[in-house]
Amino acid sequence: xxxxxxxxxxxxxxxxxxxxxxxxxxxxxxxxxxxxxxxxxxxxxxxxxxxxxxxxxxxxxxxxxxxxxxxxxxxxxxxxxxxxxxxxxxxxxxxxxxxxxxxxxxxxxxxxxxxxxxxxxxxxxxxxxxxxxxxxxxxxxxxxxxxxxxxxxxxxxxxxxxxxxxxxxxxxxxxxxxxxxxxxx
Amino acid sequence: xxxxxxxxxxxxxxxxxxxxxxxxxxxxxxxxxxxxxxxxxxxxxxxxxxxxxxxxxxxxxxxxxxxxxxxxxxxxxxxxxxxxxxxxxxxxxxxxxxxxxxxxxxxxxxxxxxxxxxxxxxxxxxxxxxxxxxxxxxxxxxxxxxxxxxxxxxxxxxxxxxxxxxxxxxxxxxxxxxxxxxxxxxxxxxxxxxxxxxxxxxxxxxxxxxxxxxxxxxxxxxxxxxxxxxxxxxxxxxxxxxxxxxxxxxxxxxxxxxxxxxxxxxxxxxxxxxxxxxxxxxxxxxxxxxxxxxxxxxxxxxxxxxxxxxxxxxxxxxxxxxxxxxxxxxxxxxxxxxxxxxxxxxxxxxxxxxxxxxxxxxxxxxxxxxxxxxxxxxxxxxxxxxxxxxxxxxxxxxxxxxxxxxxxxxxxxxxxxxxxxxxxxxxxxxxxxxxxxxxxxxxxxxxxxxxxxxxxxxxxxxxxxxxxxxxxxxxxxxxxxxxxxxxxxxxxxxxxxxxxxxxxxxxxxxxxxxxxxxxxxxxxxxxxxx
Numbered sequence: 001x002x003x004x005x006x007x008x009x010x011x012x013x014x015x016x017x018x019x020x021x022x023x024x025x026x027x028x029x030x031x032x033x034x035x036x037x038x039x040x041x042x043x044x045x046x047x048x049x050x051x052x053x054x055x056x057x058x059x060x061x062x063x064x065x066x067x068x069x070x071x072x073x074x075x076x077x078x079x080x081x082x083x084x085x086x087x088x089x090x091x092x093x094x095x096x097x098x099x100x101x102x103x104x105x106x107x108x109x110x111x112x113x114x115x116x117x118x119x120x121x122x123x124x125x126x127x128x129x130x131x132x133x134x135x136x137x138x139x140x141x142x143x144x145x146x147x148x149x150x151x152x153x154x155x156x157x158x159x160x161x162x163x164x165x166x167x168x169x170x171x172x173x174x175x176x177x178x179x180x181x182x183x184x185x
Numbered sequence: 186x187x188x189x190x191x192x193x194x195x196x197x198x199x200x201x202x203x204x205x206x207x208x209x210x211x212x213x214x215x216x217x218x219x220x221x222x223x224x225x226x227x228x229x230x231x232x233x234x235x236x237x238x239x240x241x242x243x244x245x246x247x248x249x250x251x252x253x254x255x256x257x258x259x260x261x262x263x264x265x266x267x268x269x270x271x272x273x274x275x276x277x278x279x280x281x282x283x284x285x286x287x288x289x290x291x292x293x294x295x296x297x298x299x300x301x302x303x304x305x306x307x308x309x310x311x312x313x314x315x316x317x318x319x320x321x322x323x324x325x326x327x328x329x330x331x332x333x334x335x336x337x338x339x340x341x342x343x344x345x346x347x348x349x350x351x352x353x354x355x356x357x358x359x360x361x362x363x364x365x366x367x368x369x370x371x372x373x374x375x376x377x378x379x380x381x382x383x384x385x386x387x388x389x390x391x392x393x394x395x396x397x398x399x400x401x402x403x404x405x406x407x408x409x410x411x412x413x414x415x416x417x418x419x420x421x422x423x424x425x426x427x428x429x430x431x432x433x434x435x436x437x438x439x440x441x442x443x444x445x446x447x448x449x450x451x452x453x454x455x456x457x458x459x460x461x462x463x464x465x466x467x468x469x470x471x472x473x474x475x476x477x478x479x480x481x482x483x484x485x486x487x488x489x490x491x492x493x494x495x496x497x498x499x500x501x502x503x504x505x506x507x508x509x510x511x512x513x514x515x516x517x518x519x520x521x522x523x524x525x526x527x528x529x530x531x532x533x534x535x536x537x538x539x540x541x542x543x544x545x546x547x548x549x550x551x552x553x554x555x556x557x558x559x560x561x562x563x564x565x566x567x568x569x570x571x572x573x574x575x576x577x578x579x580x581x582x583x584x585x586x587x588x589x590x591x592x593x594x595x596x597x598x599x600x601x602x603x604x605x606x607x608x609x610x611x612x613x614x615x616x617x618x619x620x621x622x623x624x625x626x627x628x629x630x631x632x633x634x635x636x637x638x639x640x641x642x643x644x645x646x647x648x649x650x651x652x653x654x655x656x657x658x659x660x661x662x663x664x665x666x667x668x669x670x671x672x673x674x675x676x677x678x679x680x681x682x683x684x685x686x687x688x689x690x691x692x693x694x695x696x697x698x699x700x701x702x703x704x705x706x707x708x709x710x711x712x713x714x715x
Binding site (some may be wrong): 008009013064068072 | 363367395482484487631685
């Protein structure tokens, strides 16, 4: 951490907004690109959001590649977070639909004989009861399979994105390292 | 998200922020916005809409009072359609205009004539002609060209715009805005006589601050510092305070084509050129504007891929002449050219360099035709990098024919759009080429803003997009060259960009989607204005 002053003639700056629970890991990632944090502020509205101010020398070797790698890293990190958030949204939607259909069918099946014991009511009651049972009997295992598939897809995507992020960070480290060596020589 | 306990009055703010803030995002880069620009745009658009409404109301009023006006309108409608067909507009523009005139029967032709550059740009064109004839004596004599592969292109450029071929220039290609502006700043620091800048966009920010520091210092030393900027390009980005600061520092500022709330063709004619000329010894052009996003200091649409070229040697004379002519046009003054010309030394070299410009001052669509001539002459490869790909039929057909003939045709477009509707049309046009064997690439997580074309014979680096606005409506600048080193650099840039791109294939094309095809088809109606 350095003092809050920034010289725009010799330094580049970057401000990111980040969730506080990920702040440390994100900061470490940006360090690999040569960014040094010089200030951090809390968001004025959200308690769990922080704004981190970075700076880096303007004349830095391999800047173009570092900039592209950084964008790729940010995209991958955000994709990872998005994937985590939405990993089960399809099975969740299906599960909700199954629960709604079965409970509604069950409710109708219970209500119909209460209204009257007419034959057609009893037949309809049977049909709705059967529908509720079938929806639950078929829907739950099918949705469980779907959830399993989603989890597998999520795991695969997570592995892929983490590998991508690791690769990017490794390359960034190499580039920054090369820069240091060049400076030393 | 956890919320702090705010009084009721703050809750509204919370709601607004939540809508803006995608909370699945872990990282969000802060960018700047200028609300005043949007208000100004809104006012101007409102006033334009008001004028259009007045035109429509007048029409309704007249048609109510005078029944025979309908017959008159019908005749005028037909005459206008015939007139449109006789113009040298591209076929897509003609089709769209005729459709508009017929659909808006009775007042469409009025709007057309209010938008016709042949009528409303005539006076400006005469002024350009006078400036050109005064500047004629400062033109250099072309160097001899002995390569048959480029002879036709050279001939075309000389015969249409009087552009001069040089064979003693030193060139350097920049594959990014960051490297481009680092070099520009170094050159500016060494300026002794004059600095001429012509930019489409100048934006408040770190880059302008860095450039301002040098310009103000140079102006104080007595260096003649001038800037021409496009009014539309800068109206949302260059604040009044910055203009005042620049003027106070001694920089001469001129805006091109100030937007007035009056419906005319002039609204659509923009100065898209990018020049930086220092002492008549060094000149720069390319796709980059003077704004933070071009050097990736500000994040707009992922990584910003851009390019530019530096020219040293006698060829800079051509740039100086282009600039002084434009300065005369915008200031309506008669500038003394002699003190600014022939400042550069000769460099040893055999490569061909032709700086050229395009705009409504010329009778030919030079930018488009040079691209087409290059494609026609290619036998092995045609590589194109452009942010927008909305060309006309002749351009598309040339690319298709070349690809079908076995030429390696590659097109690199952005992976992230800057304007979604323009991108939809771009993707649509690009994907139409796939069947003929053209390889289309989208640079991942990036916005490609470079305007580069490379064949095995030559290369062009400049501000000319492959779209109808650049081809027909805007003032553009570029450098044509067959310099081997520059062509190798551009080839490496293409290889690097393509290695970071996703190739569009049958599997990931957008056109498969019916809704997208309908949407893109509708957007074709406004494509000539994009």
